[in-house]
Amino acid sequence: MTPANVDTLPFNRGRQAREAEVMLDKLVDEFTDNPAAMAYFYDLFRRVYIQGEALERPAAPQVGMTCIQVPEELIYAVGATPVRLCNGAYHYDQIGADFMPAKSCSLVKATLGRLQDQEMGVPRVGKLDMIVNPSTCDQKKKAGAMMEEMGYAVHHLEFPNVKESEAARIYWQRSVRDFAVQLQKLTGKRLTRKRLNQAMARTRRAQTAFRALHNLRKQAPSVVLGKDVFLVTNAYFFDDLERWTDAVEALVAELKERAAAGFNAAQRKAPRILFTGSPPVFPNLKLPLLIEEAGGVVVADETCSANRMLYDMPVVDEWLVNHMVDSLADHYLKPCTCPIFTRNDDRCRRLLDLVRDFEADGVVYQAYSGCQVYEMEQRSVGKVLNEAGIPMLYVETDYSPDDMGQLSTRIEAFLESIKTRKRQRAASGGQA
């Protein structure tokens, strides 16, 4: 089948494709020395987002997820295929505005906007037999009900808004057990210890590959740019698990060679940035792109579209499958640093750890306008980082590209101030 020409697509799809093309061209062409192994991912995004190619999926039932709090190991274990639905297109954000108030989060609106076009919405994932919608923030909760109205079978995965208490833990374990029951009904396949172990081995291999990539980013000078890592993690949303893992392993192997050859992905003095807050999802990689266009390098992130999704790998082994499910539930609750929790000291700790381990010079904190929980947490996070002597740039934005000029000014000023401070510190250190 020949890929569709962007110009001959119906108006709506053409707009979506053009938006993706503009972003992908920037991510690829504005940078020199892109890793050869990234070609797999560039090509994947070109086919899926620009040419609107339908994803090849196994014949098994398909389960859509609107959040990383869904234990995907359970989905694989009953023979179904998970696909993450969180969408990053401004085009779909505008369509989603028909469902949600104008001032709500771009990500939630775009996800709804994408789901509204069941057949041809991009990425074209095919028929969704179930959508799992964890009850995290208010907007996602209400979005779940709207997905039902669109005709989807939605499982509302109840999620506590406290994670320290035993009551929350038990509540969540029950909720996950219930989800496991629903999944078995969906596929007609029983969840067994063996199947769950096999599923966990598959995701663990993917997570191991990601962790190797993640750890490579600790190197100074950097061997890989953040914009590429965001594409890699974003591909995990919809790509075939094994194919994705192979591609990441190939990338890691190439980056290790580059590191051994003393390769620099950015200038030697490029400020090292830790990215946190609302998750960048292609094509909205606006802010990471602006940081790296301005000469910074994103060395790590604390977002649910990347690091938070893949970093922790479960190794669960219990005698009974029910106990395994409970342990898996714990694994999804305890390390989660989502801002919907009442207290979130963990997130601050994680950020400080990442700053230290990745030698970050500063933090860029993105909040999508209308994402109240991220907007509110920026105060406490900013305070903690400030006390640790780490500058933070807080940016409130959305999917629309029209603030890119203003944002580039702020980012450049932020990077300039980091550089000046480092120079001053070096100068005063030299005198002392």
Added chain:
Amino acid sequence: MNWFVGIDIGSTAIKAALVDGDGQLVGVHVTDSGSLFHKNAKAALQALLDGHGLQREQVSYLIATGYGRKLFKEADDSISEITANAIGAHEAGKAHGGVRTIINIGGQDSKAIQIDDQGTVVNFAMNDKCAAGTGRFLDVAAANLDIDLEQLGDYHFNGKGAPLTINSTCTVFAESEIIGLLANGHGKEEIVAGIHYSIAKRTLRLAKRVGIEDRVYFDGGPALNRGLVAALQDELQRELVVPEHPQTTTAFGAAILARAEWLAERRGV
């Protein structure tokens, strides 16, 4: 003699500043950005040089800043307007005993910048994607009231009653609020004062985000409006340092940096 130029290509106006070999400000030139701002920027540079009988070749180093900085290929380098503003205010503030906080209200954005005693940016905040509380807001309001932008200051002080409350922070909503107040028979003077206080309150919130430390320097085109200055002093509960040419502080900063860069490059050779 060596000369250095900083050119600040903003959304509303293009500002150029000329500095001599000793780093002293020699002259400034301000012109509207218009729609052809690259052409206008070149014209502004030419006008500045003509005014002092200089040729382009006599300018040893030129730094561009502002929204149009990257498109101005005639410059040797570019810098963000936040850094340039900090350098300019630090230098200009020395005569006033040093400044630590800068409030800048421009044509389409407003900023609060905190600097250390070296003039280095410590922290800054900028309005997010909205023209509320910026120069554009004053433009729109003045047009609604059918008065000249330059007259806003006079109107502010001529009110007989208390400043009216303008609740909307959105420029478009505030416009309809102003029309409503006019329709209810309120005086233009009280409305103007209300607009100034509305901007001042919003600016205070922005400044609080970075922390307000003495002395506070206020620049950007709207700093020419003495009514706004008074409202801002009232809200901040502080005396503001307002320079003689508030529009050109950022261009001046870029010119100072041009001189510093030129000296550094020469040392390097």
